Amino acid sequence: MPKQIQDSTDINYQQTIFVVDDEPDVRAALRLLIKSVGYSVECFASADEFFNQFEADRKGCLILDVRMPGMSGMDLQEKLAGMETLLPVIMISGHGEIPMAVKAVQNGAVDFLQKPFSDQELLDRISQALAINSKRHDDYDIKNNVQEKYNTLTPREREIFSEVVTGKLNKVIAYELNISTRTVEIHR
Template sequence: MNSNATVFVVDDDSAMRNSLKWLIETVGMRVETFASAEEFIKSYYPGRAGCLLLDVRMPGMSGLELQEYFAEQNITIPVIIITGHGDVPMSVRAMKAGAVDFIEKPFNDEQLLDSIRSALEIDQDQRVIQAERAEIAARLAQLTPREHEVMEMVTNGKSNKEIASALGVSAKTVEAHRARVMEKMEASSLAGLVKMVIAANLYKDH
């Protein structure tokens, strides 16, 4: 687990914030606490490793509104919702919006810590995937428009002859483009190139 990962606690109840901070720090995790969603937004910058422990019902911006704000900004940080019994329907909404867990008050300490560990693992996995996609995007940026065309046709199962016919060039020219695509994409096989193209499409969607 990332040693720089931080558990961000956002709760308007000072006693709850202090209790959570103490509990999480007893197992050696970093903690930062905030009294409101607005306070958290001001101090947080995207890219920090960690997870968010979030109270649903708070004055000002609610937990759900903070979650929606992050979704609009394309900020991906795993969210654990802390809820009172009356907030369960809201928490279900939060889960549908992508929260990784919701914990009802009063909660079991070990259950909460397990949930935090899972959220931090999710964050770490997401970072690995994002780094891989960024690397693939950088390789794609090196391709010429014609190389992009050839790559698309190759990964769609077209033969060199079919590609040559479609583009109005010789098969040798297609072979040359194909070799440059493999080199620039650092692909050792066609299967490897296909995997990268799939990952690149995911990259564009996010």
């Protein structure tokens, strides 16, 4: 059983579909389907194998089987949620039950598919998950950019900034901080 199924062309894609399933036939079929529409794909035989090679900054989505020997898909999903990863998770199961699907979604899964599912259904879910991942990365980048800029502010600028974001007028801020209106305008 191969440890990981991957083509050398995979590195040419920005987003990767990660497949974690203990059944070799399922991994091979999903790999072929996903590659056939031009996505990069990496397959793993266990949740532990994926977790040990996981890089939080990778873009894409995770297709995760619920029941596997060792660490279950639900356990892996909980670990990833605790790490606040940006990677959307699509849970798949041959034994799907409503409580299990609810728990998966509550833990952050973007979808839950019961086997067997149609190729198009999975591809549609992958497309949606990749859009979610792109938005999450964009939001994360914006947040980091804002934080970096905030970190460059002087203590006085931070003090004024915290008042500005509450919607206060320059005159009110100047009065409350016992500074001139002009100082507020300069630091604003």
